Amino acid sequence: MLILGIDPGTAVTGYGVVRAGVTTTLVECGVIRTRPDRPLPERLREIAEGVRELIARHQPDAMAVEDVFYARNVRTTLVLGHARGVILLAGAEAAVEIHEYAPAEIKKAIVGTGVATKTQVQFMLTKLLRLKDAPHPSDAADGVAAALTCAMRLPLARAVAATRR
Amino acid sequence: MLILGIDPGTAVTGYGVVRAGVTTTLVECGVIRTRPDRPLPERLREIAEGVRELIARHQPDAMAVEDVFYARNVRTTLVLGHARGVILLAGAEAAVEIHEYAPAEIKKAIVGTGVATKTQVQFMLTKLLRLKDAPHPSDAADGVAAALTCAMRLPLARAVAATRR
Numbered sequence: 001m002l003i004l005g006i007d008p009g010t011a012v013t014g015y016g017v018v019r020a021g022v023t024t025t026l027v028e029c030g031v032i033r034t035r036p037d038r039p040l041p042e043r044l045r046e047i048a049e050g051v052r053e054l055i056a057r058h059q060p061d062a063m064a065v066e067d068v069f070y071a072r073n074v075r076t077t078l079v080l081g082h083a084r085g086v087i088l089l090a091g092a093e094a095a096v097e098i099h100e101y102a103p104a105e106i107k108k109a110i111v112g113t114g115v116a117t118k119t120q121v122q123f124m125l126t127k128l129l130r131l132k133d134a135p136h137p138s139d140a141a142d143g144v145a146a147a148l149t150c151a152m153r154l155p156l157a158r159a160v161a162a163t164r165r
Numbered sequence: 166m167l168i169l170g171i172d173p174g175t176a177v178t179g180y181g182v183v184r185a186g187v188t189t190t191l192v193e194c195g196v197i198r199t200r201p202d203r204p205l206p207e208r209l210r211e212i213a214e215g216v217r218e219l220i221a222r223h224q225p226d227a228m229a230v231e232d233v234f235y236a237r238n239v240r241t242t243l244v245l246g247h248a249r250g251v252i253l254l255a256g257a258e259a260a261v262e263i264h265e266y267a268p269a270e271i272k273k274a275i276v277g278t279g280v281a282t283k284t285q286v287q288f289m290l291t292k293l294l295r296l297k298d299a300p301h302p303s304d305a306a307d308g309v310a311a312a313l314t315c316a317m318r319l320p321l322a323r324a325v326a327a328t329r330r
Contacts, residue, residue, distance in 0.1 A: 041254065042257055045257040045258055048254055074239060074242060077239060077242060078242050078245075079246065080246065081244065082249055083250060085247030085250030085251045089210060089250075089251045092207055098206050
């Protein structure tokens with residue numbers, strides 16, 4: 001099962017692709033950067049195109065999208081919502097199953113506590129995926145963390161759903 | 166000059182198309198409704214498809230998108246950002262010139278004061294566009310108000326830009 005994890009951002013959107021199975025492996029990770037001098041609609045187009053290209057190339061079975069951390073700055077939250085909107089749209093248009101995880105939920109899944117630091121998350125990603133180094137830049141690591149959370153949570157969520165039937 | 170005005174919303178997105186000229190006339194107005202029982206990515210797809218259809222049918226020269234009124238409820242603001250994101254994306258992908266107006270700016274353009282009521286805006290829309298009744302539902306009227314604001318502001322904005330060259 002192939003999972004595309006995404007950490008939305010207007011300037012930098014991080015992503016990670018993992019293959020979940022008996023062992024879970026990292027397939028690819030990176031970032032979609034938009035040009036800071038471009039107007040917002042144009043930057044949204046760059047993000048949408050980047051995500052569509054990833055979906056077309058990897059044909060993921062599921063997408064894991066990090067929820068926006070809100071309440072710090074309302075304007076920033078609003079603009080992040082725009083980026084997240086076009087990412088969810090790209091998933092819906094490709095009929096990919098979409099899962100959303102709050103930042104604390106991702107930290108809890110990867111490190112065991114919702115208040116883990118970025119360094120702790122990166123350390124655990126390296127261990128869990130048997131990598132030489134942590135995925136970088138850090139936005140890419142956040143995308144990988146979202147994908148890995150989905151890989152760990154999905155079998156359980158599906159088992160629970162099955163027992164309820 | 167044909168202008169497509171949009172008032173973004175996750176449940177109901179209002180729109181209005183006006184033809185600006187010596188006299189400005191209303192071409193069409195209405196709403197894009199999404200199904201409340203559907204997950205957010207699916208609703209975003211419905212909004213994007215609705216806006217793309219409007220652009221394809223009317224081939225507008227410009228789009229006027231109302232800015233989100235934020236700071237009331239951060240969660241609501243964030244979700245509205247998603248809807249606004251896919252609307253701006255649809256405009257960018259069709260290479261339509263996009264103008265954004267804050268709610269107070271629209272009220273000021275239509276009524277003359279940024280603190281006008283919805284009823285006052287609807288009354289003035291009826292007068293300015295020589296309609297029998299106010300456009301309804303009210304979300305459609307908000308889309309028309311955005312388009313009309315653009316029709317009134319754009320010639321001035323362009324004249325100012327021309328003198329600065």
